[in-house]
Amino acid sequence: MTDHPSVTTNAMTVDVEDYFQVSAFESYVSRENWKNFAGRVEENTDRILELFDQHDVKATFFTLGWVAENYPELVKRIVSAGHDLASHGWDHKRVTNLSEKEFAEDLKKSKASLEQVSGTEVTGYRAPSYSFTRENAWSHHVLLEAGYHYSSSIAPIKHDLYGIPDAPRFAHRYVDERILELPITTTRIFSKNYPCGGGGWFRLYPYAVSKWAIDRVNRNDQEPAIFYFHPWEIDPGQPRINNLDAKTKFRHYQNLGQMERKLIRLLGDYTWRTIPEVYSAEMAAAA
Numbered sequence: 001m002t003d004h005p006s007v008t009t010n011a012m013t014v015d016v017e018d019y020f021q022v023s024a025f026e027s028y029v030s031r032e033n034w035k036n037f038a039g040r041v042e043e044n045t046d047r048i049l050e051l052f053d054q055h056d057v058k059a060t061f062f063t064l065g066w067v068a069e070n071y072p073e074l075v076k077r078i079v080s081a082g083h084d085l086a087s088h089g090w091d092h093k094r095v096t097n098l099s100e101k102e103f104a105e106d107l108k109k110s111k112a113s114l115e116q117v118s119g120t121e122v123t124g125y126r127a128p129s130y131s132f133t134r135e136n137a138w139s140h141h142v143l144l145e146a147g148y149h150y151s152s153s154i155a156p157i158k159h160d161l162y163g164i165p166d167a168p169r170f171a172h173r174y175v176d177e178r179i180l181e182l183p184i185t186t187t188r189i190f191s192k193n194y195p196c197g198g199g200g201w202f203r204l205y206p207y208a209v210s211k212w213a214i215d216r217v218n219r220n221d222q223e224p225a226i227f228y229f230h231p232w233e234i235d236p237g238q239p240r241i242n243n244l245d246a247k248t249k250f251r252h253y254q255n256l257g258q259m260e261r262k263l264i265r266l267l268g269d270y271t272w273r274t275i276p277e278v279y280s281a282e283m284a285a286a287a
């Protein structure tokens with residue numbers, strides 16, 4: 001505990017991808033098959049823009065290059081509403097499945113597409129499914145080479161699919177201090193990190209637990225929280241993918257019907273700004 005007042009401005013982020021593009025569905029829905037799905041990402045993201053406008057929220061939108069190519073007007077609306085546009089890769093390939101060369105191509109292609117459509121420079125990146133790991137420690141170098149300045153690609157937790165449990169929990173730098181890494185937020189209890197920055201955990205836990213954990217980060221750690229969610233999480237009416245295994249099914253569909261209500265509480269309980277706004281001092285120091 002400290003005598004400092006709590007941090008009250010946190011960073012809001014959205015990973016802009018459609019419901020059938022999530023990593024957990026990779027073995028059920030091939031990328032070749034994406035074009036056969038009726039997309040819902042535009043409608044759902046427009047709803048998010050409306051909610052953010054109502055609650056005076058500014059956010060970083062980590063957007064797939066694929067989304068920019070297929071929904072250019074949506075990307076323009078995100079930028080014209082004053083949000084920060086960043087890359088979530090081209091077509092949601094996890095960095096763990098890419099060579100350095102393939103990753104560099106993915107980064108360049110998504111950056112070029114997002115910039116061309118939006119007319120703004122894109123310097124932020126979030127790896128699909130937080131797939132920066134110990135094994136691909138080269139990833140921050142490749143990111144810098146491709147013209148990016150910040151990343152939010154590490155989850156400092158133990159998880160069956162991703163994470164670097166002993167990574168620093170807060171803003172830190174790689175590649176001669178030139179890339180600022182902003183890990184997704186965790187709260188530390190008895191020397192173990194627990195996720196409290198959104199995703200399935202936010203849908204699973206009661207709202208009060210999430211709020212307690214974020215308050216704890218703001219008050220005890222004196223750090224902003226970085227929260228993330230997806231457009232498909234506020235869409236309980238999305239078509240169901242058949243024959244999923246039980247764990248995937250639970251993780252994707254659990255409490256979708258409560259998400260928008262919970263999210264509205266969260267938007268109202270804190271001040272939310274983009275990553276470059278919340279970390280402006282750290283970014284200036286890096287540049």
Ligand SMILES: [Zn+2]
Pocket residue numbers: 015017022088092128129
């Ligand atoms: Zn994603």
